[in-house]
Amino acid sequence: MAMLEVNDIHTFYGNIEALKGVSLHVDEGEIVTLIGGNGAGKTTTLRTISGLLKPRQGSVKLYGEDLANVRAHHLVYKGISMVPEGRGVFAKLTVEENIEMGAYIDKDKARIERNKEAAFGRFPRLKERRKQVAGTLSGGEQQMLAIARALMAQPKLLLLDEPSMGLAPILVDGIFDTIKEINKEGTTVLLVEQNASMALAIAHRGYVLQTGEIVLSDKADKLAKNETVQKAYLGID
Amino acid sequence: MSLVTNLDLRKTAMKWLIASLITLSVSAIGMVELFGERFVITGLFTMAQVMFLGPTAVFAYRAVQETPQAQKWLGLLKALLIGLGVGLVMMALVWLSQNIDIRSVFINISPKLINILTFNGSGSLTLLLAMVGAGLAGGVLALVPTKLRTALLVGGGTTILTGLLSEILAERLRSLFGAQVSNAIFASKALQLVPAIVLFVLITAFVYFRSTGHIKPANIRLPAGRERLVLTALISGFLLVLPMLLGSYLTEVTNNIGLFFLMGLGLNIVVGLAGLLDLGYVAFFAIGAYTMAALTSTGPLGLADMSFWVALPICVAVAAVAGFILGMPVLRMRGDYLAIVTLGFGEIIRILALSDLMKPYIGGAQGILNIPKPMVGELSLIRPEQMYYVILIGVAVAMFMSVRVRESQIGRRWMAMREDEDVAEAMGINLVSTKLLAFTIGAGFSGLAGAIFASKLGSIFPHSFNLLISINVLSLIIVGGLGSIPGTLVGAIILVGLPELLREFAEFRWLAYGVLLVTMMLSRPEGFIPSETIRRELHSGDEAEQAG
Helix, strand or coil: CCCEEEEEEEEEECCEEEEEEEEEEECCCCEEEEECCCCCCHHHHHHHHCCCCCCCEEEEEECCEECCCCCHHHHHHHCEEEECCCCCCCCCCEHHHHHHHHCCCCCCHHHHHHHHHHHHHHCHHHHHCCCCEHHHCCHHHHHHHHHHHHHCCCCCEEEEECCCCCCCHHHHHHHHHHHHHHHHCCCEEEEEECCHHHHHHHCCEEEEEECCEEEEEEEHHHHHHCHHHHHHCCCCC | CCHHHHHCHHHHHHHHHHHHHHHHHHHHCCHHHHCCCCEEECCCEEHHHHHHHHHHHHHHHHHHHHCCHHHHHHHHHHHHHHHHHHHHHHHHHHHHHHHCCCCCCCCCCCHHHHHHHCCCCCCHHHHHHHHHHHHHHHHHHHHCCHHHHHHHHHHHHHHHHHHHCHHHHHHHHHHHHCHHHHHHHEECCEECHHHHHHHHHHHHHHHHHHHHCCCCCCCCCCCCCCHHHHHHHHHHHHHHHHHHHHHHHHHHHHHHHHHHHHHHHHHHHHHHHCCCCCCCCHHHHHHHHHHHHHHHCCCCCCCCCCCHHHHHHHHHHHHHHHHHHHHCCCCCCCHHHHHHHHHHHHHHHHHHHHCCCCHHHHCHHHCECCCCCCEECCEECCCHHHHHHHHHHHHHHHHHHHHHHHHCHHHHHHHHHHHCHHHHHHCCCCHHHHHHHHHHHHHHHHHHHHHHHHHHHCCECHHHHCHHHHHHHHHHHHHHCCCCHHHHHHHHHHHHHHHHHCHHHHHHHHHHHHHHHHHHHHHCCCCCCCCHHHHHHHCHHHHHHHHC
């Protein structure tokens, strides 16, 4: 059984149909990427999965359980963590406070402490800056922080919204290495990305979204070789 | 570079203009005249002089401060020019008033004002010299090393404030130590010269040596971990005997400060911690007060003849429920929209209290009368000195709760929600319950203040619950420092206590209030005692520089 199953969702902004029947599934242990251009509906899909938007039609299921009546803040209890677009760190809190906020649902102090150390182990940069206010971090560091924070809830499924946005290419490499690593350690990842080549390089499978519809889906390496994808998203003629 | 470019003429001229305008205004609206007889130091200088010389000194000070250290003589030249400029403007005013009839337009430019401006008629030249002196004094102050400058400013400020409040202080000294002590220090509503100098020197020296480390806080050896206990005991002891030191009038002022502090603590939770801008906060104050009135009044509108102590928790609960109910429709609103809805809610409550509909129950414009004072055994707490303790207990409870709540999981939830609602939700925070909790607890504090208020006054009327109270409470937490508890106290003292003490400012009180708010927000937007996160927010630019 698929871990996450999205079945024919239609999501509206007022009268505008942003998603016109999107279906996808994520299996345990995978990195699945959702690529597509501006306004294709990538973020909308992710926000619908995470419960911030309600689909008018269709269903989102986690291990077969329908999430329609699960409120957004309960998803984290079910094992889904999200790293929102634009990183969304708490700018006025320190790095450490941000990370602790990620463990909001955890009541076990010893485990929080362990996870925190693990996060600092993974991102030594953050450890150096643990007392610094998050708003003063660089873009790459903020992205690291947002990921570290999401991992504090020990999610089974990590939703990442455009982690490469606004980052220098060298930093993007680092972030994608981290994502791969996190996945190897057992966290399933759904990655929404505009940077198709990078996303396809680390993903197992991929979906191509265009104006609210899935137009292609395949193994990541095959998608990377697909002519349409190459033309439209990889800039290869 | 030529002298002209070095002088930064544009900026200097701007300062001269602003200083002149302020000085002209305070003269022309009658403030200077009102304080012409009001000595700060007996026979030496008056409040009026502080007012018309002050602006020049302040702007000269700033002009020097903006000049690079290496060119300090240039800075002093600027200060001199500003003083000279303002002096000339004021001389022109004097000349105009003596030769042309400008009083028909500016009614307050009276011969008496001119007399004050020219130092009892000793001529315009004295005025000019005084202005130049004020400018230079301000300029020199800017060149003094920081530590000494702070000490001088604190010393000077305290001396002027003591002089201003001398009537009240003299009365207290008289009743505590006898007329002799009082008369030795104060005369005709002002400080005597010698005590003023002593006070100034003492405070300046203390602040200075404290900052250089020559005077250290007394190093009392206490068993480890007991420091807090001893400190708490000392503060509690002081608070317990405070009314005896203060006397009735000052205790009454303190009580008002206490009630506003109590409301400030509640609003601090809603606005400062949870980030929900509430402009209708007075509604809960009113609900608490009316509940107390209805439950305890011995008049025709009293429902239950309860005692104060039985009714008190009910009032808090009713206000808290009202907060919860208001919270529900505004759950989806943020920022400005929320502010407007709460503003409406505040007005609805006031208008309901005034309405004919509710008149049979809460008396309409006539209000509810005959609300009994709290009783302790057989003793009715009539005097302000007695009521003080009731308020003190309320404040203590509210402060304890505020601190505990802020440091708890709930406090973190509020903070996360204030920063970013979506991310907070993604972290697993239930926004609905978090918001409702903030409204409920905040409203409960306000209800407590309202209940005590009703009992303290003995009668309540709808007009006591106008928008100005909401604004006042909001202002005091902002001036004090959003999110900070000591800041709230300082804000309450400044915005509730000072206007009360400076009653003689009469109609200029609210002008001073407005000027204070504007200056404060321009120069220190984080408030007097800011909380850590707010300070970070407003100075994140500075920190970035440090980090970089």
